[in-house]
Amino acid sequence: MPRPYAKDKLFSGSSGYRVLVAEDSQVLFKIIKAQLQQLGIGVDYADNGFEAVRMFQTEEVAAILMDCQMTIMDGYEATGIIRALEQKGSGHIPIIAMRPPH
Amino acid sequence: MNSRDNCLAAGMDDYITKPCRLETLAQILEKWVPGLQAVIKLPVGTDPLASAAQVDAVIDLEQLSAYVGDDEEVRQFVITDYLKNSHERIESLRQAVIAKNGPEIKRLAHGFKAVNAFVGARTMVDILEKMEEYALKEEFIEEEHLLVSLVKGHDRVYQALVDLKQ
Numbered sequence: 001m002p003r004p005y006a007k008d009k010l011f012s013g014s015s016g017y018r019v020l021v022a023e024d025s026q027v028l029f030k031i032i033k034a035q036l037q038q039l040g041i042g043v044d045y046a047d048n049g050f051e052a053v054r055m056f057q058t059e060e061v062a063a064i065l066m067d068c069q070m071t072i073m074d075g076y077e078a079t080g081i082i083r084a085l086e087q088k089g090s091g092h093i094p095i096i097a098m099r100p101p102h
Numbered sequence: 103m104n105s106r107d108n109c110l111a112a113g114m115d116d117y118i119t120k121p122c123r124l125e126t127l128a129q130i131l132e133k134w135v136p137g138l139q140a141v142i143k144l145p146v147g148t149d150p151l152a153s154a155a156q157v158d159a160v161i162d163l164e165q166l167s168a169y170v171g172d173d174e175e176v177r178q179f180v181i182t183d184y185l186k187n188s189h190e191r192i193e194s195l196r197q198a199v200i201a202k203n204g205p206e207i208k209r210l211a212h213g214f215k216a217v218n219a220f221v222g223a224r225t226m227v228d229i230l231e232k233m234e235e236y237a238l239k240e241e242f243i244e245e246e247h248l249l250v251s252l253v254k255g256h257d258r259v260y261q262a263l264v265d266l267k268q
Binding site for chain 2: 014015016017019027028030031032034035036037038039040041062063065066068075076077079080082083094095096097098099100
C-alpha cells in the first residue's frame with residue numbers, strides 16, 4: 001500500500017522541534033501537517049498505531065499527536081505500549097490525543 | 103467512562119478535539135514541550151473574533167484559514183476533496199433518511215459535518231448538527247425537511263467552492 005507521506009518527514013522546521021503525527025485520515029493529516037509547518041515544527045507521520053510505536057523507537061520527536069481510532073492498532077493501545085517501553089528508560093514523551101468532536 | 107477519561111487512562115497526557123485551530127494546537131504543544139514556546143511562530147491574522155463576524159457568508163474564509171492555514175496547496179486539496187465527494191455524501195444521507203435509518207443518518211451527518219467545518223460552511227454545519235439530533239430521536243419527518251435545506255445549502259457551498267478552486 002503506498003504511503004505518500006512517509007518520505008517527506010525530514011522537514012525539521014525552523015523551531016528545530018519535530019512532532020510525530022499518528023493519523024489514518026489523509027485529509028486530516030495533511031491539514032495538521034500544514035498547521036505544524038506554519039508553526040515551524042517538523043512533522044513525522046504514522047498512519048496506524050503500530051507504525052507510531054515503531055517510529056517512537058527510531059525517531060527523535062518532541063511529542064506525539066495520536067488519533068484515538070486508527071486501523072491495525074488504535075491510539076490507546078499504541079500509547080499503552082509506548083508507556084510500557086518507557087518503563088525501561090527514564091523518559092516520558094508527551095502524547096496528545098486527537099479526538100473527533102463529541 | 104467518557105473519551106477524555108479513556109485518553110488519560112491509556113496514558114496520554116492531554117487531548118485536543120479535531121479539527122482544531124492553529125492557536126489551540128500551538129498552545130497545547132507549548133504546554134507539553136519544554137522550550138517550544140520560545141521558538142514557535144504563530145502567524146498573524148488568524149483572529150477568531152474576525153471570523154465570528156462572518157456568520158452569514160456561504161464560505162467563511164477566515165475559518166478555512168484558521169483550520170488549514172494559508173498554504174494554498176492544502177486549501178486546494180481540501181476544496182477538491184469536498185467537491186469530489188459531497189454529492190455522494192448527500193445521496194447517502196438521502197438514502198438513509200428514506201430508509202429511516204437513525205444510526206446511519208447520525209454517522210453520515212457527523213462525518214459530513216467535519217468536512218463542512220473545514221471549508222467554513224457554517225450553515226451546513228448547523229443543519230447537519232440538527233440532523234444528528236433528530237436521528238437520535240428518530241424524527242424522520244424533521245429529517246426530510248432538513249434534507250431539503252441541506253441540498254439547497256449544498257448547492258450554494260458547492261458553487262462558492264468551484265469559484266475558489268483554481
